[in-house]
Amino acid sequence: MDRLQVNRNRRQFLQRLNVALVVGLNRERGLWRRERSSRWWERIVLETFTDQQWVENFRMTKETFEMLCDLLEDHLKPRENAFRDALDVKKQVAITLYWLGSTSEYRTVGHLFGVGKATVCKCVHSVCNSVVDALMEDYIKFPSGEDLQDVITGYEQR
Numbered sequence: 001m002d003r004l005q006v007n008r009n010r011r012q013f014l015q016r017l018n019v020a021l022v023v024g025l026n027r028e029r030g031l032w033r034r035e036r037s038s039r040w041w042e043r044i045v046l047e048t049f050t051d052q053q054w055v056e057n058f059r060m061t062k063e064t065f066e067m068l069c070d071l072l073e074d075h076l077k078p079r080e081n082a083f084r085d086a087l088d089v090k091k092q093v094a095i096t097l098y099w100l101g102s103t104s105e106y107r108t109v110g111h112l113f114g115v116g117k118a119t120v121c122k123c124v125h126s127v128c129n130s131v132v133d134a135l136m137e138d139y140i141k142f143p144s145g146e147d148l149q150d151v152i153t154g155y156e157q158r
Contacts, residue, residue, distance in 0.1 A: 038114025041091065058094065059101040069093050075130035087115070087123065095120055096127035 045057070054062045069090050076093070078086030087095075091113065099109045099120060106117040113120070143151050 034116070036110075036114040036116070038091075040112045041094065041114065045094070057101070058097040060097070065090075065093065065097070072127065072130050072134060075134050076126065087119070092123045092127055095123040099124055 049057070049062070051061045051063075054060065054065065058065060060068070072093060073089050076089045078088055078092075095109060095113050095115070098104070098112070099106070102109075104112075106120040110117050110120045115123075
């Protein structure tokens, strides 16, 4: 390609770029956010669910749920964001438990709780990591020594 063609291509590129910038500057920018409803969580679950319904949907009683939220409070405290409201600890834990205890997709769980798919994914990962960090040593014990051998023998006998 000769020098004249290179200069012509560069000039055309700069003209297109200039048009794109002018058009872009004239457009009003704003944050886009889809309207969502968290009515199921706020009005139905929190206000009307019985213990049986809690166990069916979250695989634990409301009392156990509250205890878990208290234990994870320091690890999951919401950070305020200028763009959107942060999720409180209870909602994060509920999203995670619902997803773990069902066969629902992130999209479906998001619709129930009034959040996006990415938010569900983020909640699941942060709550699971917090459980490992905060509760693993106190609540999850792996057998060792003679206890481990008893577990192995028990499985072999079954």
